[in-house]
Amino acid sequence: MEQKTVCILGGGIGGVVAANLIKKGLGNNSRVILIDKNSDHIFAPSFLWIVDGKREPEQIKRPLKRLERKGIEFVRGEVTKISPGDNAIMVGDQTIKYDYLVVALGAESNMGAIDNLDDAAINFYSLDGILRLKKELQKFKGEDVVVLIPSTPYKCPAAPYEVAFLVEARLREKAGAKINTHVCTVEGLPMPGAGPEVGQMIKGLLANRGINFKPTVEVDSIDPKLKTITFKGGERQRADLLITVPPHKSPDVVKEAGLTNEAGWIPVDKKTLETKFRNIFAVGDITAIKLEGRYKPEKQLMVPKAGVFAHGEAEVVAANIIADIKGVTRTLKFNGEGSCFLELGDGTAGFAGGRFYEMPRPIVEMKKPSRLQALKKVAFEKYWFWRWL
Numbered sequence: 001m002e003q004k005t006v007c008i009l010g011g012g013i014g015g016v017v018a019a020n021l022i023k024k025g026l027g028n029n030s031r032v033i034l035i036d037k038n039s040d041h042i043f044a045p046s047f048l049w050i051v052d053g054k055r056e057p058e059q060i061k062r063p064l065k066r067l068e069r070k071g072i073e074f075v076r077g078e079v080t081k082i083s084p085g086d087n088a089i090m091v092g093d094q095t096i097k098y099d100y101l102v103v104a105l106g107a108e109s110n111m112g113a114i115d116n117l118d119d120a121a122i123n124f125y126s127l128d129g130i131l132r133l134k135k136e137l138q139k140f141k142g143e144d145v146v147v148l149i150p151s152t153p154y155k156c157p158a159a160p161y162e163v164a165f166l167v168e169a170r171l172r173e174k175a176g177a178k179i180n181t182h183v184c185t186v187e188g189l190p191m192p193g194a195g196p197e198v199g200q201m202i203k204g205l206l207a208n209r210g211i212n213f214k215p216t217v218e219v220d221s222i223d224p225k226l227k228t229i230t231f232k233g234g235e236r237q238r239a240d241l242l243i244t245v246p247p248h249k250s251p252d253v254v255k256e257a258g259l260t261n262e263a264g265w266i267p268v269d270k271k272t273l274e275t276k277f278r279n280i281f282a283v284g285d286i287t288a289i290k291l292e293g294r295y296k297p298e299k300q301l302m303v304p305k306a307g308v309f310a311h312g313e314a315e316v317v318a319a320n321i322i323a324d325i326k327g328v329t330r331t332l333k334f335n336g337e338g339s340c341f342l343e344l345g346d347g348t349a350g351f352a353g354g355r356f357y358e359m360p361r362p363i364v365e366m367k368k369p370s371r372l373q374a375l376k377k378v379a380f381e382k383y384w385f386w387r388w389l
């Protein structure tokens, strides 16, 4: 077997799975190089436990250098250029040549996309934001808390609902306080990719907890001094505490490489995750995968941006790169299966999952919330660090 170099860009969920599996499958007769601008792998599904005091930031990170125990080379640095024509990438001023490339650079927050959003709101998709949220909830004395979803797509479609449930549960404990929690979203229903039944179920859970659900509202302006959001059409919402899903964008380096569509995401073959170059694959949040199945009303559905898909896609890409290098046919195909927990902030969690490639529409179901599901999520975090890092 000829020695090959596989470069993996990004040490998040997709990147660490791909690196582990490719190295294991090819052994010493290959170089597997993983590059990330951060020194740590941070496990975002555990973010909200920081608000609750169940985790400290250090507990949900692992140094990517640990991968070197397994023979994976780790390079810390920002990928500044991808040159598909030369089979090369640049990390700072270092050029690295590859035979195969896996792009797993994720999606970034783009708080500047909406005027005043950064001044007025807490971005709970960042570790800093999560720590701020923890502090703000401890001292909160206002009445209206808003969880805002200002744009799509965004990662983890369950996360803004989880934060709303968590905030409601925490603030309810403040004796005598009259606090209203609102979810204001551009979407028509919660988690639209999971279909109307799951959406209605989450709407029901919000209503049971007294959380006001305001769908199909688009931000017109935000006034940090007056603590108000004005939506298009003129409706206003007071927000003594504004918690937001950030607008998302892909890292500039993939746009400059000519790998992306007009929206900035990388279109890939939905079964093989191959880009327009046969030796370049993309997995996870950075991809744009259109679903052929439809819910009514007819809207273009995409594979949601979630770790579970990054993980499943990375398994397929790893198997097919190994097959190529071993000189056998690529056989594994991604089947569009995925699931996630929905934590309700009171020690219980729901679990939604299904088959997103199913025709004529994806089949996704949600299990009734229970303590068992919440415990399963804790077990999954332990498994994650043990298995991949």
Ligand SMILES: Cc1cc2nc3c(=O)[nH]c(=O)nc-3n(C[C@H](O)[C@H](O)[C@H](O)COP(=O)(O)OP(=O)(O)OC[C@H]3O[C@@H](n4cnc5c(N)ncnc54)[C@H](O)[C@@H]3O)c2cc1C
Residues within 6 Å of the ligand: 009, 010, 011, 012, 013, 014, 015, 035, 036, 037, 038, 041, 043, 044, 045, 046, 047, 048, 077, 078, 079, 080, 104, 105, 106, 107, 124, 125, 126, 155, 156, 159, 251, 253, 283, 284, 285, 286, 305, 306, 307, 308, 309, 310, 339, 340, 341
């Ligand atoms: C609060 C929250 C809760 C979530 N909960 C869940 C959940 O319960 N279940 C679930 O399935 N998903 C969940 N997600 C979503 C999940 O974390 C992401 O979908 C997943 O991490 C995507 O994996 P990825 O490999 O595509 O990208 P990421 O994990 O984001 O990794 C991208 C990596 O690329 C690196 N990088 C970016 N640009 C560069 C560059 N130019 N040079 C070098 N390195 C670069 C970054 O540092 C990062 O390490 C949650 C997300 C959040 C924010």
